[in-house]
Amino acid sequence: MNKKTFLELLIKTIQVSMLLAFMFFLGCSSERKPHQAQAKKTDVIVQKELQSMMDVSSVTEKTRQVYRRYCAQCHGVKGHGDGINAPYLVVPPRDHTKSDYLETRSDQQLFDAIKLGGLAVGRAPCMPAWEHTFESETIRSLVNYIRELCNCKAL
């Protein structure tokens, strides 16, 4: 192979690989956009549904009673995390009045923590699961009650 043909071959190879890279780039971007748009759309729908579910499960006297009866021994009557059981737990119960932490958790995350227990959401197992004790609606109203205690919303 002489020098000239080698150079021509080299240039061709570079041209082809640039073309391939360009096609790959186009292919990716034109394929991804509709998916991303779709994902956003469903996210919004799910969020809206969640929002309306949260609204209907408003805090009633029953919610406060449930909290006092089932949650207060660890979380405290006023939710400060100072219940009668609190000193005996390895991990301290959450202070439900602490807005700077609770703002970082979505309503869904709080709902899951109450329904499925601490372990299911990457928290301590000494937070029990309540799915066999309460209806989803009661759990949603508990989430709203906690939002009342912290006087905060998910950011």
Ligand code: HEC
């Ligand atoms: C046996 C004690 C105990 C009882 C009873 C209890 N909890 Fe907890 N709870 C905990 C502990 C401990 C944590 C902290 C877990 C952690 O930070 O890893 C916690 C955390 C939480 C969290 C925060 C989860 C998060 O994202 O960090 C919520 C919400 C919660 N509890 C709600 C409730 C509600 C509502 C009830 C009553 C239905 C209840 N808990 C009853 C011990 C308890």
